[in-house]
Amino acid sequence: xxTLAQHIEKLLADNDCxxxxxxxxxxxCYSPAQWIExxxxxxxxxxxxxxxxxxTINDGLLxxxxxxxxxxxxxxxxxxxxxxxxALLAELHAQGSVELPRIGKLHLSIRNTFDFTxxxxxTSAELYGFSNFRxxxxxxxxxxxxxxxxxxxxxxxxxxxxxxxxHFSASFWSxxxxxxxxxxxFFAISIPVKNTEIxxxxxxxxxxxxxxxxxxxxxxxxxxxxxxxxxxxxPPSVQATPQAEDSPVSTEALSKASxxxxxxVQTTPETVKEKAPKSTQTAVSHPxxxxxxxxxxSETSRATSSPARKYxxxxxxxxxxxxxxxxxxxxxxxxxxxxxxxIGDGKMRVSIDSxxxxxxxxxxxxxxxxxxxxxxxxxxxx
Numbered sequence: 057x058x059t060l061a062q063h064i065e066k067l068l069a070d071n072d073c074x075x076x077x078x079x080x081x082x083x084x085c086y087s088p089a090q091w092i093e094x095x096x097x098x099x100x101x102x103x104x105x106x107x108x109x110x111x112t113i114n115d116g117l118l119x120x121x122x123x124x125x126x127x128x129x130x131x132x133x134x135x136x137x138x139x140x141x142x143a144l145l146a147e148l149h150a151q152g153s154v155e156l157p158r159i160g161k162l163h164l165s166i167r168n169t170f171d172f173t174x175x176x177x178x179t180s181a182e183l184y185g186f187s188n189f190r191x192x193x194x195x196x197x198x199x200x201x202x203x204x205x206x207x208x209x210x211x212x213x214x215x216x217x218x219x220x221x222x223h224f225s226a227s228f229w230s231x232x233x234x235x236x237x238x239x240x241x242f243f244a245i246s247i248p249v250k251n252t253e254i255x256x257x258x259x260x261x262x263x264x265x266x267x268x269x270x271x272x273x274x275x276x277x278x279x280x281x282x283x284x285x286x287x288x289x290x291p292p293s294v295q296a297t298p299q300a301e302d303s304p305v306s307t308e309a310l311s312k313a314s315x316x317x318x319x320x321v322q323t324t325p326e327t328v329k330e331k332a333p334k335s336t337q338t339a340v341s342h343p344x345x346x347x348x349x350x351x352x353x354s355e356t357s358r359a360t361s362s363p364a365r366k367y368x369x370x371x372x373x374x375x376x377x378x379x380x381x382x383x384x385x386x387x388x389x390x391x392x393x394x395x396x397x398x399i400g401d402g403k404m405r406v407s408i409d410s411x412x413x414x415x416x417x418x419x420x421x422x423x424x425x426x427x428x429x430x431x432x433x434x435x436x437x438x
Contacts, residue, residue, distance in 0.1 A: 060140040061156040063121045068105065068159070074117055076141050077432065080170060081111030082159065096193065100186030105160055107172035114432040116373030123374065130372045130383060130406075131429050365410035367417035368398055368436045369424060372406040380404040398438065405436065 060076070067074045068084045075081040083106045090099040114134075122133035148154045153163045156175075163171040371387075374380050380397035383406045387395035398405045408424070411417040417435050424430045 058157070060118075060137075060144065061159060063118055063125075064156065065158050067117050067121060068103075071117060073111070073115070075111050075113065075115045076118065076144075077114045077138055078112055079141050079145060080107055080109040082107055083111075096190050098189055098191065100183070100188065102183050102186070105174045107160070107162065107170060109170045113434070116432075120373060120375050123379070130374065134429070134432070365394075365412045366438055367411045367414055368396075368405075368407035368438060369409045369411075369417065369421050369433055370398070370405045370436045371408045371424075371430050371433045374404050374406065377404050380406050398436070400438070407436070408433070 064074050064076070064082055068082060072085070073081050073083050084103050085106065087102050087104045089101045091097070092099070114137075118137045119130060119133045122128065122136055123130060126133070126136075128136075144154060148162060148164050153161060155161045158175055160172055160174040163173070165171055372380075372383055374383065377397070377399055380399060384395045384397040387406070387408055392408050394407075394409050396407050396410070398407050408430070409420060411420065414435075414437070421433050421435055424433050
């Protein structure tokens with residue numbers, strides 16, 4: 057029991073609440089400094105300790121302290137804490153009161169309720185060394201007036217800025233006026249330059265006229281050539297008809313020939329007959345294939361359809377990340393395949409299982425609490 061009191065005292069120095077399973081929670085709160093005018097007594101600031109018997113759920117602080125001090129597992133530390141808590145309750149029922157050093161005294165009333173008397177000793181490191189003291193009031197009539205020395209204020213020295221003055225002689229201003237007048241007359245009397253003659257040789261051209269003249273003297277037939285696709289063969293049902301030999305040039309070729317500026321196209325029947333079969337073959341449209349859906353689409357749809365497991369069953373709260381991952385690995389070896397270490401908000405917790413539904417999570421935790429080791433398991437939503 058003494059060991060339990062030492063652990064509670066050490067944890068109250070850094071935490072606001074420490075819960076003993078099946079007994080209650082010890083709460084530490086800050087109390088400011090006080091002055092009792094009747095007794096001329098000054099009370100220093102401190103941390104008062106209280107007790108709440110309704111806080112019975114294990115928060116894991118005592119178990120974590122036992123694990124760090126004795127280097128034992130979580131299950132063994134939980135059993136030792138439970139054993140000492142049961143011994144404290146047995147002594148409380150037998151004697152009616154139990155004294156916890158540097159914490160307070162716990163009483164059991166006739167109505168089977170707990171009464172707690174706190175110890176006024178400080179439990180915080182920053183308030184260590186403060187104690188009560190008395191101070192008598194000063195008698196105003198007994199005090200003698202003492203002369204007060206007065207020192208007159210020293211005036212500040214202001215730094216005066218020196219003004220720089222530039223003096224210009226009258227000859228300078230007369231010379232400046234003369235120069236300004238000469239500049240104005242120069243621009244006013246100058247002869248305007250005009251260049252209204254347009255010389256075509258000085259302008260750039262998009263296409264040289266000599267090339268266009270040579271092209272106009274020759275015969276030119278323009279036929280569109282479509283790129284052949286090896287991956288998409290022409291269906292056997294589409295074939296060039298015999299009428300294509302006598303058909304005129306395709307409309308696309310005519311449109312391209314007509315839109316070209318300053319270009320004359322002369323076609324003969326022989327050239328049309330030679331080029332027509334190529335145009336008919338290129339005019340055949342190939343059936344387009346729908347893009348094949350990727351193989352991973354089914355896998356991604358399954359992955360997105362599976363609900364996220366955000367309800368975790370917490371069975372332990374440890375001090376370091378290494379201990380949390382080690383406990384999770386031990387649970388996986390025991391058969392709990394979804395066991396994992398949940399680290400966040402400065403706390404390291406160990407989850408034995410996770411569920412997507414809140415009802416399933418509480419059904420599983422009630423079933424898990426039937427085992428002695430996991431009686432303190434609880435559900436975390438994250």
